[in-house]
Structures are given as structure tokens and as C-alpha cells.
Amino acid sequence: MKRLVSVLILMFWLIATAGAVFAEEAKVEAPTPTPMATATEQAAPAQPAPTAEKPPIKADDVQKNANFVWTLVAAFLVFFMQAGFAMVETGFTRAKNAVNIMMKNLMDFAMGSLAYWAIGFGIMFGVSATGWFGTDGFFFSDFVKEKDPWLFAFWMFQVVFAATAATIVSGAMAERTKFASYLIYSAVVSALIYPVFGSWAWGGLFHGKGWLEKLGFVDFAGSTVVHSIGGWIALAGAIALGPRIGKFGKDGKPKAIPGHNIPLAALGVFILWFGWFGFNPGSTTAAIPDIAKIAVNTNLAAAAGTIGALMISWIMFKKPDASMTLNGSLAGLVAITAGCNNVMPTSAVILGFIAGILVVLSVVFIEKVFKVDDPVGAVSVHGVCGAWGTLAAGLFNAEGASMQIIGVQVLGIVAAFLWAFTTGYILFKMLKVTVGLRVTPEEELEGLDIGEHGNIAYPDFQVHQSKGV
Amino acid sequence: MKKIEAIIKPFKLDEVKDALNKIGVQGMTVTEVKGFGRQKGHVELYRGAEYDISFIPKLKVEIVVSDDMMEKAVSTIEMKAKTGKVGDGKIFIYSVNEVVRIRTGEKGNSAI
Numbered sequence: 191m192k193r194l195v196s197v198l199i200l201m202f203w204l205i206a207t208a209g210a211v212f213a214e215e216a217k218v219e220a221p222t223p224t225p226m227a228t229a230t231e232q233a234a235p236a237q238p239a240p241t242a243e244k245p246p247i248k249a250d251d252v253q254k255n256a257n258f259v260w261t262l263v264a265a266f267l268v269f270f271m272q273a274g275f276a277m278v279e280t281g282f283t284r285a286k287n288a289v290n291i292m293m294k295n296l297m298d299f300a301m302g303s304l305a306y307w308a309i310g311f312g313i314m315f316g317v318s319a320t321g322w323f324g325t326d327g328f329f330f331s332d333f334v335k336e337k338d339p340w341l342f343a344f345w346m347f348q349v350v351f352a353a354t355a356a357t358i359v360s361g362a363m364a365e366r367t368k369f370a371s372y373l374i375y376s377a378v379v380s381a382l383i384y385p386v387f388g389s390w391a392w393g394g395l396f397h398g399k400g401w402l403e404k405l406g407f408v409d410f411a412g413s414t415v416v417h418s419i420g421g422w423i424a425l426a427g428a429i430a431l432g433p434r435i436g437k438f439g440k441d442g443k444p445k446a447i448p449g450h451n452i453p454l455a456a457l458g459v460f461i462l463w464f465g466w467f468g469f470n471p472g473s474t475t476a477a478i479p480d481i482a483k484i485a486v487n488t489n490l491a492a493a494a495g496t497i498g499a500l501m502i503s504w505i506m507f508k509k510p511d512a513s514m515t516l517n518g519s520l521a522g523l524v525a526i527t528a529g530c531n532n533v534m535p536t537s538a539v540i541l542g543f544i545a546g547i548l549v550v551l552s553v554v555f556i557e558k559v560f561k562v563d564d565p566v567g568a569v570s571v572h573g574v575c576g577a578w579g580t581l582a583a584g585l586f587n588a589e590g591a592s593m594q595i596i597g598v599q600v601l602g603i604v605a606a607f608l609w610a611f612t613t614g615y616i617l618f619k620m621l622k623v624t625v626g627l628r629v630t631p632e633e634e635l636e637g638l639d640i641g642e643h644g645n646i647a648y649p650d651f652q653v654h655q656s657k658g659v
Numbered sequence: 660m661k662k663i664e665a666i667i668k669p670f671k672l673d674e675v676k677d678a679l680n681k682i683g684v685q686g687m688t689v690t691e692v693k694g695f696g697r698q699k700g701h702v703e704l705y706r707g708a709e710y711d712i713s714f715i716p717k718l719k720v721e722i723v724v725s726d727d728m729m730e731k732a733v734s735t736i737e738m739k740a741k742t743g744k745v746g747d748g749k750i751f752i753y754s755v756n757e758v759v760r761i762r763t764g765e766k767g768n769s770a771i
Contacts, residue, residue, distance in 0.1 A: 445708055513705070
């Protein structure tokens with residue numbers, strides 16, 4: 191009886207709320223008639239005046255509202271990529287570190303959001319007199335009440351990009367990094383390292399003007415700005431940390447440390463692929479027909495990257511390796527990100543396919559030649575394929591490629607590497623001598639879940655130690 | 660009374676169980692185990708790097724039968740668990756001193 195009463199109350203409340211909403215919509219649909227002359231004179235009203243009489247909605251308003259909706263929906267899709275990264279990373283690593291991976295992916299977004307709000311956004315998009323970094327707009331300080339809220343939509347889209355760059359690093363440093371150190375890293379990368387480079391290439395999208403974009407650097411959605419930056423910091427982190435215990439034999443030969451859940455890793459890749467439909471088409475930050483071509487390019491490059499990685503891994507390892515093929519999808523996505531708006535679909539297939547092959551060769555090369563332990567292939571997927579995609583955006587430019595365009599692309603690639611790797615390496619070395627970068631060998635063997643967090647991910651399962659680890 | 664301990668391929672369990680039931684074996688204990696024999700496991704590739712699978716998953720089936728049932732039970736397991744390829748497993752036979760059914764206190768063959 192009690193339950194019935196509460197259900198009835200709930201239903202009544204729902205109907206009442208819905209009624210109120212519809213009543214408001216009806217009001218909008220039937221505006222007070224205004225003479226046509228005044229309607230055309232008012233070209234683009236910023237905000238409806240706080241009076242009872244609302245001006246009629248015009249085409250410009252519809253377009254403006256659509257821009258808000260599309261940019262924010264895309265931002266929410268990109269936010270979901272955090273889940274994708276978390277699943278990929280935990281799937282490719284061992285069960286004893288699963289809680290730690292979740293905490294890192296959760297916290298780099300939380301820390302990064304606040305750091306980007308406080309400092310990062312101002313450095314990236316504030317007024318930049320020198321072209322090297324912005325100097326205003328910290329804590330939304332340039333937002334005036336009753337002014338155009340586009341700042342909020344734009345910030346929301348940019349903060350999820352900053353978080354993407356930050357979270358790439360987590361995978362390469364997995365299974366051995368001190369949690370406290372990672373928290374500090376997250377704040378620094380979102381407040382300083384990512385935004386400074388971002389201001390060079392993208393500052394002009396808002397109030398800034400970076401030196402790299404002045405030269406005509408093409409990176410539509412961030413192969414370099416987001417992925418390479420993340421990838422090169424990841425490389426610096428993996429080098430500063432050293433390999434996991436048991437990764438290389440006494441003869442220096444790399445040993446496999448199989449991930450604990452390939453289905454979760456696959457789910458992560460599907461989520462990332464889905465999120466990328468916000469990442470690339472959303473980078474128009476406008477509801478315009480271009481988003482269709484960008485979505486097609488994004489999908490074709492991802493598909494071609496997957497097939498490229500499948501083929502090369504089948505040839506090299508005799509069996510089609512699942513984790514490499516999953517990396518291939520991401521390689522294609524990263525590679526098309528720079529040129530998704532200025533290449534033709536056929537070019538997207540070619541550059542994606544090459545990225546799929548490149549990522550497999552790069553994973554093997556980094557492990558066998560550089561002896562760097564990157565458990566999930568983050569450096570190869572984001573660093574190497576990001577650089578390739580940025581070059582490809584120049585090579586496959588639909589308007590025609592020239593030595594000048596390619597030269598600027600190469601300059602951007604090199605600048606990104608020098609900036610991100612150097613600052614990243616200095617940051618990790620400083621963390622090493624202060625709070626400490628790596629957990630003790632005992633903790634690493636037991637698993638970071640217990641050592642860092644006092645939890646285990648799967649308490650009802652017996653987690654077996656695999657041989658050679 | 661004899662205890663028969665058979666290490667078999669996991670996917671052979673149902674066949675072995677059904678055949679043993681048919682000849683009158685009324686109970687068994689099954690454990691998931693890992694191990695290696697003369698082949699010493701095998702090598703696989705993950706992301707291009709080699710790793711050893713030294714311990715291969717198997718099932719250990721334990722049954723206790725009367726002396727006159729022993730031959731028949733062993734030959735049944737042997738027949739049903741066989742694929743003819745390496746890794747079919749082994750059968751170990753032990754003598755059992757006494758069996759007690761906890762609920763009733765019965766002993767010997769009637770407790771099996």
C-alpha cells in the first residue's frame with residue numbers, strides 16, 4: 191500500500207513537471223508578433239533580454255544553439271574515452287594492478303579538470319603576446335555574467351582533450367609507478383606541459399595566437415597537440431621508471447607479460463573508437479556539414495589501421511595477435527586525427543593502413559632495440575602514430591602538398607617531441623628525487639592494488655602468478 | 660580397495676564421468692590442477708615477445724573402487740581420456756586401507 195502511494199506521488203510529480211516543460215515550449219513556439227523590419231535589423235542578438243517580450247528566433251540563433259549542442263555532445267563523447275583508456279590499460283596489464291589503473295584514470299581526470307580550470311586553459315587560450323603561452327583567463331576570470339556562455343562550451347570541449355593527453359601516460363607507466371607521484375604528474379601535465387604546446391598550435395581558436403599556427407601548422411583535432419604530446423611524455427616516464435621486474439631476461443631479451451583481460455581491452459578499444467566520433471568531428475566546434483566527411487575519414491582510417499596491424503602481426507608472429515590488432519585500431523584513429531578535415535577518404539585509408547603497420551613495428555622496436563617497457567604500447571600508438579598522422583596531414587593534403595606545408599608539419603612534430611619529452615623527463619626525474627617515482631620491488635611483485643590502495647580488484651577469484659613474472 | 664587418480668585433459672571430463680557412472684562407479688572428486696610432463700609445456704608469443712606456458716591446465720579425477728572393479732575402471736578411464744596426442748595424462752593406482760562413510764559409520768566396501 192505504502193509503495194503504491196509513493197508510485198502515485200511520483201507519477202503525479204512527473205506529469206506536473208512535464209506539463210510545465212510543455213507549457214514553456216508552447217510559449218517559445220508562439221512568440222509575440224513583431225514587425226518584420228525589426229526582426230531583420232536585429233542580426234545576432236547575444237542573449238535574450240530579461241523582459242517578458244522575447245524576440246523571435248532567427249536562423250542565426252538556431253545555428254548558434256546547434257553549435258552549442260554539437261560541441262557539448264562531442265565533449266561528452268570524448269569524456270567517455272576516459273573509460274576506454276581505463277579498460278584498455280587494465281586489460282593489457284595484470285589483475286594485481288587493476289585497482290591502481292582505475293584510480294589513475296579516475297584521478298588524472300579529476301586532477302586535470304581542476305588544474306585546467308585554474309591554470310591550463312589560460313595558458314593555452316589566453317591572450318598570448320609572445321606566441322609562446324597565454325597569460326589571462328585563469329579560473330574563468332574573463333567570463334562576464336550575461337556574456338556569451340560560449341566560453342563554457344569551448345572549455346568543456348578542451349578540458350576533455352587535456353585529460354586525454356594526460357591519461358595516455360598512465361598506460362606506459364603502468365604496474366610500477368607510485369600513486370602519489372602520478373597525482374602530481376597529472377596536475378603538472380594539465381596545468382603546464384599540455385597547455386603550453388597547445389597554445390603554440392591552437393591558441394588562435396580562442397583568444398591566443400601561437401607561433402606554430404602562424405606558420406600554417408595543420409593539426410585539426412590533435413594528432414600532435416594531444417596524442418604525440420601524451421605519447422612523448424609516456425616515453426619519458428617509461429624511461430625514467432625503468433622496466434617492470436621480469437620484463438627483460440638477463441640476456442636483455444624481452445619477455446612477454448600477458449595482460450589479464452583481453453575482452454576488457456577490446457571493450458576499451460570499442461569505446462575509444464566510439465568516442466573518437468566526438469574527438470574528430472567535434473573539433474569543428476560547430477554544427478556544420480563538414481562533420482560527415484570527418485566522421486567518414488575517422489572510421490575508414492581506424493578500419494584500415496586495424497587491418498594493417500592484423501596483417502603485419504599475422505606475418506610476423508604466425509598468429510593474428512589480438513592485442514596488436516586492437517592497438518592497430520587506435521593507431522589508425524590517432525593518425526587520422528590531424529588530417530581528418532583536409533584529406534580525402536582514400537588518403538584516410540592509406541594513412542590509416544600505414545599507421546596499423548607502423549604501430550606493430552614500433553612496439554617491437556621500442557621493446558627489442560630501446561629496451562623500454564611500455565606495457566600497453568602507448569608510445570607507439572600515440573607518440574609514433576601521432577607524428578606519422580601529422581606528417582600525413584601535410585602529405586595527403588587535398589588542396590595539394592608542398593615542401594613548405596610538409597616542412598611546417600615536420601617542424602611541429604619535432605617541436606612537440608622536444609617540448610614534451612624534455613619537460614616530461616625533467617618532471618619525472620624531479621619526482622624521483624623528491625616523493626619517489628617507483629614502488630618498492632616487494633610491492634611491485636605483490637601488486638600495487640594492495641600496496642598502494644589496500645584493495646584487490648577481484649577478491650572472489652584466485653589470482654595466479656604467471657610464470658616468469 | 661583401490662584409489663585411482665587420473666590426470667586428464669579438461670575437455671575429456673564428461674566422457675570419463677559418464678562412462679564410469681555406467682560401469683557402477685558412484686562418486687568422484689575432481690580438482691583443477693596444472694603441470695607438465697616430458698614435453699615441458701610450450702612457448703607462445705604475446706605482442707611479439709615469447710613466453711613459456713610451463714604449466715598446462717589439467718583435471719585430476721580421484722575415485723575409490725573395490726579390488727574387483729579396479730581393472731574395469733582403469734581401462735574405462737584409459738579408453739575415454741585417450742586422444743592419442745601428447746598430454747593425454749596419467750593414471751596412478753594406490754591401495755586404500757580403510758573407507759568410512761561419515762553419516763552412518765559404515766566401513767569397507769559398503770562405504771564406497
